[in-house]
Amino acid sequence: MTQATAPAASSSSLPAPPAAQKDGRTAQRSLGRRLLARPEVGALIAAIGVYLFFFSVAPSFRELGSLSTVLYQASVMGIMALPVALLMIGGEFDLSAGVAVTTSALTAAIISFQLTVNVWTGVFVALIVSLAVGAFNGWLLIRTGLPSFLVTLGSFLILQGSNLAITKIFTENVASDSIADMDGFEQAKSVFASEVTLAGVDFKITIFYWLVFAAIATWLLLRTKFGNWIFAVGGNKDSARAVGVPVAFTKIALFMGVGVGAWFVGMHLLFSFNTVQSNEGVGNEFLYIIAAVIGGCLLTGGYGSAIGPVIGAFIFGMVNQGIVYANWNPDWFKAFLGVMLLIAALVNLWVRSQATRR
Amino acid sequence: MTNTSEAAVSGTAVSDGAPVVELDNAGKAYGNIRALHGVSLSVHPGKVTCVLGDNGAGKSTLIKIISGLHQHTEGEFLVDGRPVRFNTPREALDAGIATVYQDLATVPLMPVWRNFFLGSEITKGPWPLRRLDIEKMKETAGQELRNMGIVLDDLDQPIGTLSGGQRQCVAIARAVYFGARVLILDEPTAALGVKQSGVVLKYIAAARDRGLGVIFITHNPHHAYMVGDHFSVLRLGTLELSAARDQVSLEELTNHMAGGTELAALKHELAQVRGVDVEELPEAEDLTATATATATATKDGAA
Numbered sequence: 333m334t335q336a337t338a339p340a341a342s343s344s345s346l347p348a349p350p351a352a353q354k355d356g357r358t359a360q361r362s363l364g365r366r367l368l369a370r371p372e373v374g375a376l377i378a379a380i381g382v383y384l385f386f387f388s389v390a391p392s393f394r395e396l397g398s399l400s401t402v403l404y405q406a407s408v409m410g411i412m413a414l415p416v417a418l419l420m421i422g423g424e425f426d427l428s429a430g431v432a433v434t435t436s437a438l439t440a441a442i443i444s445f446q447l448t449v450n451v452w453t454g455v456f457v458a459l460i461v462s463l464a465v466g467a468f469n470g471w472l473l474i475r476t477g478l479p480s481f482l483v484t485l486g487s488f489l490i491l492q493g494s495n496l497a498i499t500k501i502f503t504e505n506v507a508s509d510s511i512a513d514m515d516g517f518e519q520a521k522s523v524f525a526s527e528v529t530l531a532g533v534d535f536k537i538t539i540f541y542w543l544v545f546a547a548i549a550t551w552l553l554l555r556t557k558f559g560n561w562i563f564a565v566g567g568n569k570d571s572a573r574a575v576g577v578p579v580a581f582t583k584i585a586l587f588m589g590v591g592v593g594a595w596f597v598g599m600h601l602l603f604s605f606n607t608v609q610s611n612e613g614v615g616n617e618f619l620y621i622i623a624a625v626i627g628g629c630l631l632t633g634g635y636g637s638a639i640g641p642v643i644g645a646f647i648f649g650m651v652n653q654g655i656v657y658a659n660w661n662p663d664w665f666k667a668f669l670g671v672m673l674l675i676a677a678l679v680n681l682w683v684r685s686q687a688t689r690r
Numbered sequence: 691m692t693n694t695s696e697a698a699v700s701g702t703a704v705s706d707g708a709p710v711v712e713l714d715n716a717g718k719a720y721g722n723i724r725a726l727h728g729v730s731l732s733v734h735p736g737k738v739t740c741v742l743g744d745n746g747a748g749k750s751t752l753i754k755i756i757s758g759l760h761q762h763t764e765g766e767f768l769v770d771g772r773p774v775r776f777n778t779p780r781e782a783l784d785a786g787i788a789t790v791y792q793d794l795a796t797v798p799l800m801p802v803w804r805n806f807f808l809g810s811e812i813t814k815g816p817w818p819l820r821r822l823d824i825e826k827m828k829e830t831a832g833q834e835l836r837n838m839g840i841v842l843d844d845l846d847q848p849i850g851t852l853s854g855g856q857r858q859c860v861a862i863a864r865a866v867y868f869g870a871r872v873l874i875l876d877e878p879t880a881a882l883g884v885k886q887s888g889v890v891l892k893y894i895a896a897a898r899d900r901g902l903g904v905i906f907i908t909h910n911p912h913h914a915y916m917v918g919d920h921f922s923v924l925r926l927g928t929l930e931l932s933a934a935r936d937q938v939s940l941e942e943l944t945n946h947m948a949g950g951t952e953l954a955a956l957k958h959e960l961a962q963v964r965g966v967d968v969e970e971l972p973e974a975e976d977l978t979a980t981a982t983a984t985a986t987a988t989k990d991g992a993a
Contacts, residue, residue: 557811557813560800561809563804568796570795571791571796571808573778575808576778577808578780634799
């Protein structure tokens with residue numbers, strides 16, 4: 333008994349003076365290992381490898397014009413890959429992301445054409461619809477507790493069907509009517525689908541938006557409260573809730589972020605081509621997820637970066653165009669992408685085990 | 691024997707003011723399952739209230755009510771004398787009640803400092819550019835951990851790379867920093883070794899000396915008796931014993947905890963099992979001796 337109370341008695345002198353010396357068991361992690369702890373390092377190494385590969389085998393790949401094409405390919409996919417990656421870090425998927433782009437473009441086109449209003453009205457309505465789709469996905473997920481795979485698979489099918497059916501009701505065709513001669517079109521085109529000439533080469537404006545959005549996403553993720561919450565709800569939802577993180581708000585906001593991305597890309601496609609094919613976008617949701625995973629985002633959430641999917645999308649663009657420049661059969665593209673995905677997944681697995689090793 | 695320890699504790703206990711948190715005949719039913727019923731409990735600043743009980747006794751339900759994860763369905767839950775009902779853990783935190791959960795409520799892949807401030811981040815700057823004050827958070831987290839006697843070389847390492855004891859200490863340091871008034875610890879010593887348990891008990895005493903009201907949930911009466919001022923033993927969702935330190939001895943506590951009558955029944959049962967398994971029954975005296983030895987071993991094991 334006397335022994336048992338001894339610690340209690342001596343505890344009155346606590347807290348003990350802080351021990352300044354290290355306890356000797358936790359060695360400072362080496363610079364190399366700390367670098368490897370960055371989620372996008374694996375993808376960066378892969379990107380350099382792919383670049384050097386096509387640089388050596390395809391002479392036309394070395395031209396600046398080719399770089400512009402590669403970057404354009406990467407940007408259209410990469411703009412969507414950013415919110416999809418944030419969502420993935422937050423622990424969820426969105427399988428409706430691909431067709432949501434088409435939904436947004438169709439909404440703007442049909443509203444503008446049928447009501448004969450300024451295209452900006454259509455653009456605005458499309459934004460509302462895209463946000464609503466995202467909010468619906470998030471709300472249903474929180475409300476039902478179903479996995480996001482199921483919830484968004486449902487909304488994917490709903491959107492895909494509605495895209496076709498509603499377009500046919502208005503145009504009796506699978507494509508929307510051209511809005512090229514409507515009020516505000518040129519202005520909207522200059523915002524969403526113009527080109528910038530640098531060093532004699534035309535660069536699509538989406539490339540610059542893509543990089544700006546990536547910078548904003550990085551800042552959001554690493555420097556704000558909301559970013560902290562994204563990692564937390566993806567890493568351990570219950571712990572996050574227990575320490576006071578608004579889990580429902582964070583997840584719904586992330587789904588609405590995907591909505592904003594879908595709206596932006598949808599507007600780009602609409603003002604590039606004047607019209608939208610209502611069956612487009614199917615399958616793109618996987619490309620976004622692939623870009624995020626190649627970029628080092630953990631499929632199960634809680635780990636990743638915004639720079640990673642930028643690199644992932646860049647790899648996608650390089651492979652997509654590189655095969656053409658190398659005069660290979662472009663049918664091989666998907667096979668190549670699949671190999672890249674598996675390698676990336678394995679590299680990420682290894683990198684993470686290195687980073688979290690004691 | 692009891693007196694010496696009493697003196698040691700009352701020497702450090704600060705005030706005997708009004709209770710910060712009080713449960714009055716509180717209970718909780720999940721559908722038609724009554725997990726908790728008629729439990730009264732009060733937590734005073736600078737005192738340690740121990741809640742003991744075997745698995746399934748209702749300890750977890752009790753703390754979930756106080757920490758805002760669940761809501762009580764009967765009785766009253768008072769904070770500063772006013773009836774409350776917390777809908778989220780955030781509301782409990784805002785009322786100054788912080789909890790160290792059994793699973794520690796940490797996000798393994800996030801850095802130590804981000805875990806420390808998760809849900810209560812410090813920010814700076816005007817709205818569109820409002821951002822995390824990373825330097826301040828790292829400095830504060832490092833300082834608070836040092837105050838608890840934990841020195842980490844790298845606050846940026848994922849918290850999942852720390853040992854169980856270190857993670858426990860980070861969780862306690864976080865709760866002490868944010869809790870301000872009431873600290874709830876859910877079986878903090880359950881997964882720890884002897885030495886680490888001692889460290890955690892020292893933190894409990896340190897938190898008490900800083901004037902916090904502490905609720906210490908455990909199934910180890912020895913640990914409870916080292917730091918506790920008041921003991922509540924739960925059994926099958928109701929309060930079996932509620933006694934101040936000077937009203938109960940460690941032996942009595944252990945007995946209540948282990949269920950004294952159950953031990954006697956267990957002794958009898960073991961004897962019977964022996965009788966069935968072994969064809970040649972041992973002598974009556976041998977049998978009793980073996981059964982007692984087994985029961986004692988079980989008791990020690992539980993402790």
